[in-house]
Amino acid sequence: MMANYGTPSRTFVSGKGCVIKDDYGNSYLDFLAGIATNVLGHAHPAIVKSVSTQVATLGHVSNFFAHPQGLLLASRLQAMTGDSNSRVFFCNSGAEANEAALKISRRTGRSKIVAAQGSFHGRTMGALSITGQPAKREPFTPLLKGITHVPFGDLAAMRRAVTKRTAMVIVEPIMGEAGVITPEDGYLAGLRLICDQTGALLVFDCVQTGIGRTGQWFGFEHEKVKPDIVTLAKGLGGGLPIGATIAYGSAAQLLLPGDHGTTFGGSPISCAAGNAVLDVILKNKLMQSARSHEKKIKTKISALPGVKEVRGRGLLLGIELESPIAKSVAAALLDSGVIVNAANESTIRIAPPLIVTALQIEKFISLFTKVLKEVHHG
Numbered sequence: 483m484m485a486n487y488g489t490p491s492r493t494f495v496s497g498k499g500c501v502i503k504d505d506y507g508n509s510y511l512d513f514l515a516g517i518a519t520n521v522l523g524h525a526h527p528a529i530v531k532s533v534s535t536q537v538a539t540l541g542h543v544s545n546f547f548a549h550p551q552g553l554l555l556a557s558r559l560q561a562m563t564g565d566s567n568s569r570v571f572f573c574n575s576g577a578e579a580n581e582a583a584l585k586i587s588r589r590t591g592r593s594k595i596v597a598a599q600g601s602f603h604g605r606t607m608g609a610l611s612i613t614g615q616p617a618k619r620e621p622f623t624p625l626l627k628g629i630t631h632v633p634f635g636d637l638a639a640m641r642r643a644v645t646k647r648t649a650m651v652i653v654e655p656i657m658g659e660a661g662v663i664t665p666e667d668g669y670l671a672g673l674r675l676i677c678d679q680t681g682a683l684l685v686f687d688c689v690q691t692g693i694g695r696t697g698q699w700f701g702f703e704h705e706k707v708k709p710d711i712v713t714l715a716k717g718l719g720g721g722l723p724i725g726a727t728i729a730y731g732s733a734a735q736l737l738l739p740g741d742h743g744t745t746f747g748g749s750p751i752s753c754a755a756g757n758a759v760l761d762v763i764l765k766n767k768l769m770q771s772a773r774s775h776e777k778k779i780k781t782k783i784s785a786l787p788g789v790k791e792v793r794g795r796g797l798l799l800g801i802e803l804e805s806p807i808a809k810s811v812a813a814a815l816l817d818s819g820v821i822v823n824a825a826n827e828s829t830i831r832i833a834p835p836l837i838v839t840a841l842q843i844e845k846f847i848s849l850f851t852k853v854l855k856e857v858h859h860g
């Protein structure tokens with residue numbers, strides 16, 4: 483394989499629930515879940531059943547034709563928006579979901595875009611152009627023109643940057659890759675106001691914060707704002723590749739026949755996985771449990787010496803440490819059998835499967851406590 487990912491430190495061969503095994507037979511508590519993706523953990527019976535039944539029935543038909551799993555999943559996503567005029571475009575990944583948002587925004591006749599500094603929207607050239615991280619962008623210039631990045635959470639800066647020539651404003655409701663950066667309440671509603679005043683489309687990139695991860699379907703719902711576009715991927719397929727771009731109201735009419743497409747997008751198999759994910763989240767009340775696990779983790783972990791704060795919502799949490807030792811802590815946790823991610827020098831990100839049990843949360847807290855103490859005392 484190419485060198486773009488660096489050399490992986492482990493090879494994983496199997497998993498069940500929140501536990502995965504490497505090729506030496508060691509077990510790990512998976513508190514990263516394929517980067518906020520495996521919402522039902524590993525080998526969940528509902529996904530296994532839905533996907534294997536679907537692949538044995540109808541695997542792929544292309545987007546020339548409809549299929550029941552796709553229609554069902556689209557109608558369920560539409561229902562989540564609370565807008566009967568919303569429409570869904572299926573693709574395969576988060577970057578692709580944002581590419582579709584970019585193309586929809588071009589159909590307004592405007593081309594300027596405002597995004598947030600530090601944001602992450604994907605690695606394809608369009609998605610990279612709106613990503614607010616210079617280190618990821620600079621090797622690949624020239625990128626799309628007309629894009630401005632303003633500080634996240636700063637409504638005054640946003641107001642100065644957005645004009646009547648702005649096609650879209652895109653933000654993550656919580657910046658995941660940047661280290662689980664949570665804006666103050668009112669920020670998302672403030673963005674809505676700015677977009678209403680200028681006619682720019684408001685796009686919420688919920689690729690990481692969608693599908694129950696934050697204790698609600700979409701990561702912005704605690705603010706009761708209605709965006710023009712929502713993008714999804716990660717959790718939607720519970721580990722299978724699927725993304726979605728959902729446009730609301732008149733924005734849902736902007737793409738015309740022939741404007742956009744993708745061969746594999748919304749395949750029957752990925753949609754079958756998506757439908758199983760939604761079934762289990764509802765049936766097992768996983769959004770409620772995400773919120774109660776959040777409270778427990780925040781209370782316990784933020785009281786530890788060496789921890790500055792615990793940010794985020796539901797089961798997307800950033801543990802900010804007092805010193806820049808996040809990479810060593812993540813490595814030591816891995817050696818102790820816990821998978822997390824160092825989102826930056828001082829932040830540990832956790833995004834366990836939503837099916838995580840109270841006992842596994844306890845186990846995580848105790849291992850984290852032990853490892854943090856050890857790394858601290860070198």
Ligand SMILES: *Cc1c(COP(=O)(O)O)cnc(C)c1O
Pocket residue numbers: 574575576577578580602603604605654658659687688689690691715716
């Ligand atoms: C992961 C992520 C993406 C990119 O998704 P891919 O499936 O890797 O293309 C885009 N936006 C956000 C907020 C993400 O977390």
